[in-house]
């Protein structure tokens with residue numbers, strides 16, 4: 001279980017995270033949702049250890065990891081731009097971290113990952129020859145060879161369109177289930193958060209507006225902000241789609 005206890009973070013006078021407390025069970029997918037500037041990336045960076053928190057504690061499976069360096073926390077991230085090495089092939093990117101820590105995964109486990117993510121036929125390709133979805137899967141494979149306890153994904157679907165988006169969503173769900181991997185996803189898209197996650201954390205100005213299952217959020221929005229911001233966006237989407245069909249189908 002990953003537990004955050006009363007986290008605070010400020011930049012000067014700007015309180016970016018205020019009293020963030022929550023627990024995430026092992027194997028759960030949690031989305032962090034909020035508008036621009038609400039503190040999503042800062043929270044992700046605090047968990048990862050890129051940003052030092054001002055107060056509070058972070059525990060992973062009962063161990064206090066608040067002040068551990070990044071590499072000792074057991075969390076790993078796939079950045080929004082995938083951060084792949086352009087001069088290495090897809091295959092070499094995948095094994096890059098694992099080559100330095102070969103005891104973490106066996107060759108067979110790495111092979112299984114390559115197959116699971118459907119990357120076998122792309123191993124020899126240069127990074128620029130891959131589609132957005134393929135790059136995303138290479139970045140996922142590279143991270144998963146290191147067997148993190150918690151996988152952090154920063155806007156994993158924002159650069160992808162339609163069909164690829166749905167297929168990466170399925171892949172994320174499959175990986176989380178298969179490896180019992182706790183997965184935390186930053187997104188600003190309510191639809192993405194609600195359809196992909198076991199739980200959604202909604203931030204409003206650095207505070208928790210609501211933390212609950214998609215059903216709880218849709219059926220019982222905790223604050224006016226949740227109702228207005230989140231559900232309003234979904235209604236706009238729905239109305240736009242219905243308009244496409246004209247009156248006879250509405």
Ligand SMILES: Nc1ncnc2c1ncn2[C@@H]1O[C@H](COP(=O)(O)OP(=O)(O)OP(=O)(O)O)[C@@H](O)[C@H]1O
Pocket residue numbers: 011014016034035036037038039040041042043188
């Ligand atoms: N290194 C920093 N120094 C000063 N202020 C910062 C720093 N990083 C973030 N902030 C401020 O913290 C607040 C939250 O930023 P953060 O990037 O966490 O928001 P976000 O929800 O991820 O936004 P977006 O969706 O636009 O990426 C903003 O007001 C931002 O200006």
